[in-house]
Amino acid sequence: MSKESFYVTTPIYYVNDVPHIGHAYSTIIADALARYKRLSGYDVLFLTGTDEHGQKVEKAAREWGRTPQEHCDLMVGPFKELWRKLNISYDDFIRTTQERHIMVVQAIFQNLFSQGDIYKGFYEGWYCIHEETFYPESQLVEGCCPECGRPVEWLKEESYYFRSSKYQDQLLQYIKDNPDFIRPDFRRNEVVSFIKSGVQDTSVSRTTFKWGIPVPFDPDHVVYVWFDALINYLTGVGYLQDEEKTAKFWPADIHVIGKDIIRFHCVIWPMMLLSLGLPLPKQVLAHGFWMLGGAKMSKSTGVVVDPNRLIEEFGTDSIRYFLLREIAVGLDGEFTQDALIRRLNGDLANDLGNLVHRTVAMVMKYFDGEVPEAGELGALETVLRDETIGLALVVDELMNKTDIRGALMQIWGVIARANKYVDEAAPWALAREGQTEQLRTVMHTLLETIRVIAILISPVMPETAEKIWDQLGQSNFTSVTIEDARKWDMLALGTAVKKAAPLFPRVEIK
């Protein structure tokens, strides 16, 4: 009996970059989805990694006086370190310089060549000798190299081509038959109109530099980085290495990507898979960018937000929550510290943090911290209970549509209800009047509600969820499942809740 599987990926990040909030965003989305599916009982494979080939890496390594491999080994560190700080639960971390990957890329290249989908031709374009790079016409600055300003010349280079043109119709059909393949849907329309305008064959090898995977039958060529990089998704499921694993996890359920690489994931990659006779991924989820003062974040413009600094200042879960709650996946968002602090103070400190804190404080005060048994539920309790145990279903529907933001909004709806319930039930009045039975019921209802909330926020805020679990005096959070969020009266009675520091300290706005 094998459990249902779920395979989610992030882009593999180019090692020439230092990780910024954009990288973190893709990875956090994938992590939340992966965690949610694990909670739901799926066998999950969550893959991330680094893209390490290409001319830019070769050049940077040379400038640092390192070999390209040494350079990559160094540059991969900050990514792994950031993922550790962000609590990213990846199952595998792939590097395109790993032997397992090189083997797969070469085999695939050979394969497609043998079947005639890769052929030798010529790549023509504007070439800058100094930068050793081809530039598309659109990038030239007054007919000169956009990097160094020197004149460019028209050059013809031998290159292998992938016969992508052959798969246009098949791909269009697939997109038509699978409306969820490209999300959000306005991206799907863009891709469709792009394909309809005609897809040319794609150059998939280079001869102007060396740092890449050698074309197996023609050592003058290295495999073009995108062809190389996309294949990581197959290497990661053990393609050509582990048949069972491949069968279990391929096709991928979701490739999480940024909107800048839609073309590669929604056109070239599926065409490569069609050529290989493999099923296509079920979904490519393209998210938007975080902007700073209206400008796109990028290393070259120096417009970046360093996630490490943010984590130190505001905490991992706050950042995770903000990124996933503030904007709907697919749209761009403005990253400002003010907005972050508003979410932190409002949603996290005032609503969630305070709910937990005030509840635990009352249990301490009225019952010496012991989780009380409920008496008969009144109308108020019944309403809150029903809404709470119905929440998991609503959340499930939204999470399956990858609407993480919507799910969070629903959860916060119940948090608001619970805070209101405290006011309505007025436990302090019950305590004053000595209505102990009633008071037990109220506190029990609140604790149960918080228990469910802890479970449901755990994919987005794993650390906070565990802290709450601990404060509720419960143990074994790792064995909790989504089913537990649909049941009531699951708290071990008589265990001791623990008063702790507020989950989210308010941040003063300066």
Add this chain to the structure above:
RNA sequence: GGCGGUGUAGCUCAGAUGGUUAGAGCACACGGUUCAUACCCGUGGCGUCGGAGGUUCAAAUCCUCCCACCGCUACCA
């Protein structure tokens, strides 16, 4: 240029198939409460629904034109 999209309260946005006084959150003001992280609960103001025409008993919602902004329009990761 071509194709597509957006323009609704100070801010971020909801508002199938046209139909009672256009909504939410945040922010703001006032009131209540005291268990709690000066928190929570309640109440309130504010909008020529980008502009102009049109269809209709009735339009934010349909049509036409205009204005503004955005995305895509092939090889940089």
